[in-house]
Amino acid sequence: MSFSMEEDEFFGEKVFQHYCAEFIKHSQQIGDGWEWRTSKDCSDGYMCKTHFQIKSGTLVSHPETSAHAQTCLPMEEALESPLDDSEVTETDTATEVIKYEYHVVYSCSYQVPVLYFRASFLDGKPLALKDIWERVHECYKTRLLQGPWDTITQQEHPILGQPFFVLHPCKTSEFMTPVFKSSQKTNRNFNYITSWLSIVGPAVGLNLPLSYARAASWDE
Amino acid sequence: MAEEPESALQLPPSTAAEGDGPTEVSPETATPEPPSSASVSPGTEEPAGDTKKKIDILLKAVGDTPIMKTKKWAVERTRTIQGLIDFIKKFLKLVASEQLFIYVNQSFAPSPDQEVGTLYECFGSDGKLVLHYCKSQAWG
Numbered sequence: 451m452s453f454s455m456e457e458d459e460f461f462g463e464k465v466f467q468h469y470c471a472e473f474i475k476h477s478q479q480i481g482d483g484w485e486w487r488t489s490k491d492c493s494d495g496y497m498c499k500t501h502f503q504i505k506s507g508t509l510v511s512h513p514e515t516s517a518h519a520q521t522c523l524p525m526e527e528a529l530e531s532p533l534d535d536s537e538v539t540e541t542d543t544a545t546e547v548i549k550y551e552y553h554v555v556y557s558c559s560y561q562v563p564v565l566y567f568r569a570s571f572l573d574g575k576p577l578a579l580k581d582i583w584e585r586v587h588e589c590y591k592t593r594l595l596q597g598p599w600d601t602i603t604q605q606e607h608p609i610l611g612q613p614f615f616v617l618h619p620c621k622t623s624e625f626m627t628p629v630f631k632s633s634q635k636t637n638r639n640f641n642y643i644t645s646w647l648s649i650v651g652p653a654v655g656l657n658l659p660l661s662y663a664r665a666a667s668w669d670e
Numbered sequence: 671m672a673e674e675p676e677s678a679l680q681l682p683p684s685t686a687a688e689g690d691g692p693t694e695v696s697p698e699t700a701t702p703e704p705p706s707s708a709s710v711s712p713g714t715e716e717p718a719g720d721t722k723k724k725i726d727i728l729l730k731a732v733g734d735t736p737i738m739k740t741k742k743w744a745v746e747r748t749r750t751i752q753g754l755i756d757f758i759k760k761f762l763k764l765v766a767s768e769q770l771f772i773y774v775n776q777s778f779a780p781s782p783d784q785e786v787g788t789l790y791e792c793f794g795s796d797g798k799l800v801l802h803y804c805k806s807q808a809w810g
Contacts, residue, residue: 589752589782592766625771625806628733632802633777640777648779649771660792663778 461642463494466556466563469643470497476644476665482658489609496609497554497643503655505546547572552656554643555608562622563643565650566607566614579604582615582654590653602654617650625649641665723747725790726797729758732773732804736762742798747787751780758803773802 470486474497477484488495553566569577577585582602586594594601607614626646633640644665648658724744731737738761745754755770764770771779774793790799 587782589755590769593769621806625804628735628804628806629773629777632732637776645773645777645779648781652779652781657781657783658778660774660778660780660784660789663775663780663793 461561463556463558466643467495469641470495470554472641473497473643473647473662476662479665480659480661494556494609496556498552500549500551501656503548503550505548548577550655552651553607553614554647557608557619560619560622562619562626563646564619564622565617565647565654565656566605567616567654567656568612568614579615585655587653587655594653615654617654622646622650639665725787725794725799727754727786727790728798728800730800730802732776732802733806735770735803735805738762745786747785747790749786750782751784751786751789752782754786754801755782755803762805764805769806771804771806773804774799776802 474484474486476482477499482499483501484497484499486495486497548569548571550567550569555564555566556562557564569582571577579602583595586602601618603616603618604613605616606612626642626649629645629649630640630642633645644658644662647656648662651658724746727743727745729738729741729743738758751772755772758772759766759768759770762770773779774789780789786799789801793799
């Protein structure tokens with residue numbers, strides 16, 4: 451049964467869950483590590499993923515990245531010893547490794563998905579908001595830092611109740627609408643979550659492999 | 671006004687992964703375009719080695735974003751999405767704080783460090799890579 455969202459359809463929680471399910475299907479195919487989690491006491495759920503980032507700028511998400519290695523950022527020569535795939539997350543010579551945890555949660559008040567995340571060093575020490583702002587990708591830094599408090603803030607995770615950083619969602623509807631509209635005409639397999647995450651993710655260190663783009667557009 | 675010219679325009683060869691972005695192309699070649707455009711250069715592909723070979727990109731505006739007068743560009747494979755974004759922003763005279771997004775398949779935004787050569791290999795067809803671009807406020 452094909453699913454397509456009407457142009458003015460309300461992006462409700464069910465729609466959110468559907469797109470997440472499709473997204474996770476593809477994640478499983480390529481070993482990208484996303485999972486769906488439900489809270490114990492209600493039907494709420496969210497998508498999450500953990501990955502490790504090395505400070506020199508390389509991105510490491512999973513030992514078995516070789517399958518889609520070409521779509522990840524190229525490894526730089528900061529790591530001196532040649533690495534097996536199995537050793538990719540261990541670093542003898544690297545300077546700093548940060549563990550990121552990303553959660554995609556539905557916001558009832560904004561009726562859009564929201565990206566929650568937290569980050570810590572390997573010794574468990576969490577990153578502060580200031581550290582996060584410093585690590586925002588150059589591409590977005592200027593605009594983000596113009597109003598940092600409007601963009602990345604620290605809030606309580608709506609399901610877990612723990613403090614997380616959040617990318618503020620008040621403009622999500624605004625920037626997703628033209629993409630959604632233009633894509634509707636030609637792309638029957640448009641995935642709102644894929645599209646949205648590809649846009650906001652890179653600002654905070656989350657880069658989706660290119661195969662998600664293909665998965666979202668294939669006629670199946 | 672007529673459609674975009676047959677020959678693709680070349681982006682300046684600067685490595686624009688970071689920094690100010692590409693500067694204006696030198697005006698030495700004759701151009702039928704208005705002065706605000708980059709110079710026209712004959713042909714699209716260079717006979718140099720593969721790493722230097724350029725790929726053809728067709729840019730399409732999404733939503734209310736201004737449409738570029740010149741839509742077809744020959745771009746080095748190693749140019750990053752960020753570099754392309756900087757170029758388009760400059761071409762459209764957007765201010766630095768305005769956000770511009772580029773999409774493949776009309777809906778997926780490659781990460782800023784992604785090289786256009788890789789995108790061309792994955793998503794190109796009929797000898798070109800179609801990219802949609804959209805100006806928007808993503809933050810706040």
